[in-house]
Amino acid sequence: NAGVMQNPRHLVRRRGQEARLRCSPMKGHSHVYWYRQLPEEGLKFMVYLQKENIIDESGMPKERFSAEFPKEGPSILRIQQVVRGDSAAYFCASSPWDVYGANVLTFGAGSRLTVL
Amino acid sequence: DQQVKQNSPSLSVQEGRISILNCDYTNSMFDYFLWYKKYPAEGPTFLISISSIKDKNEDGRFTVFLNKSAKHLSLHIVPSQPGDSAVYFCAAIGSSNTGKLIFGQGTTLQVKP
Numbered sequence: 001n002a003g004v005m006q007n008p009r010h011l012v013r014r015r016g017q018e019a020r021l022r023c024s025p026m027k028g029h030s031h032v033y034w035y036r037q038l039p040e041e042g043l044k045f046m047v048y049l050q051k052e053n054i055i056d057e058s059g060m061p062k063e064r065f066s067a068e069f070p071k072e073g074p075s076i077l078r079i080q081q082v083v084r085g086d087s088a089a090y091f092c093a094s095s096p097w098d099v100y101g102a103n104v105l106t107f108g109a110g111s112r113l114t115v116l
Numbered sequence: 117d118q119q120v121k122q123n124s125p126s127l128s129v130q131e132g133r134i135s136i137l138n139c140d141y142t143n144s145m146f147d148y149f150l151w152y153k154k155y156p157a158e159g160p161t162f163l164i165s166i167s168s169i170k171d172k173n174e175d176g177r178f179t180v181f182l183n184k185s186a187k188h189l190s191l192h193i194v195p196s197q198p199g200d201s202a203v204y205f206c207a208a209i210g211s212s213n214t215g216k217l218i219f220g221q222g223t224t225l226q227v228k229p
Contacts, residue, residue, distance in 0.1 A: 004159070035217075042120075042205055042219035043160070056216060091159055104150060105217065107159030 002027065004094050004108035005074075012114045019079040019086070021111045025094030032075040033093040033105060034067055043091060049075060082115045089113075119143045120208050122220035130228055135193040137223050139206030142187065146208040150217065151180060151191050154203045163204075164191070196227045 005024040013019050025032050031050055035043040045059040049069035060067065064082075069075040079086055089112045093105035121140045129135045139149075147168040152160035166173040166180045166189065173180050179192045193200055206220040 035219075040221070042122075042221045043217070045216045045218070048216065059216070093159075104162040104165065107152075107161070109157065109159045 004029075004092055004106055006090075006092050006108035006111050008111060009109065010112050010114070012116060013082050014116050015083055016081050019082050019113055019115075021077040021079075021090050021092075021113070022074040023077070023092030023094075023108060024074040025092075026096075026106055029094035029096050029106070031095045031097065032069050033095075034075075034077050035091045035093065035107075037089045037091065037110075039088070046077075079113070082113070084115045087113055087115045118221075119146075120206055120218050120220040122204075122206055122223050124223050125221070126224040126226070128226045128228065129196050131198055132195045135191075135196045135200065135225055135227065137191040137193075137204050137206075137225065139189045139191075139220055140187060141189075141208055143208070143218075144184075144187065146218075148209045149180070149182060149189050150207045150209070151178075152205045152207060152219075154205060154222070160205060193225075196225075198227050198229050201225055201227050 007022050033048050034046040036046055037043045047060050047067045048056040052071050064080045066078045089110045091107050091110045093107045095105050119142050150165040151163040153163045154160040164175050164178045164180050166182050171182050182189045203222045203224050205222045207217040209217055
């Protein structure tokens with residue numbers, strides 16, 4: 001019973017490079033969420049996706065960040081031209097349906113991005 | 117604009133005693149609250165939740181209290197165990213937002229043997 005799988009667990013990039021973070025939701029889950037945790041802060045919502053649809057991207061920075069959840073394969077969070085301020089832990093979560101009430105998100109272990 | 121606040125960055129208690137973690141919120145539209153627990157190098161795991169129509173929810177050693185008039189909730193752990201040592205996040209979800217949990221900054225709990 002695999003949980004939410006994220007890879008890579010650790011990623012080091014130089015300024016200006018691209019970072020790609022992958023997330024495979026739990027089996028049977030069709031809703032994926034990405035959160036970011038900056039040092040000494042709580043998790044901040046970035047984007048909510050269903051298969052082939054972006055439902056809510058209100059937490060995504062306007063530039064350089066994009067996310068997708070294709071019909072086949074994992075969800076991908078892509079950061080272009082990374083800057084030092086992008087260094088953070090990026091957490092993916094999944095749920096079997098819209099989250100409200102008793103249902104809760106299941107989080108992956110996170111991908112830690114370090115930008116040199 | 118921090119809508120969910122955990123004003124105590126850390127808390128240390130003796131094993132067997134009660135741990136009380138506090139959380140304040142500013143948005144009266146929040147109607148569901150959750151507590152997550154996080155160990156280093158792991159993702160947050162769900163602990164306990166409470167709907168705004170209730171003022172208390174209990175699950176084993178964990179109890180969450182909600183005071184809507186004060187916009188305050190607290191998590192009580194009794195008795196505390198060394199394995200409870202972790203970062204605890206309070207989170208809220210609004211009725212019009214799906215999946216958008218708003219987290220506090222977290223409180224690091226240390227339970228000493």
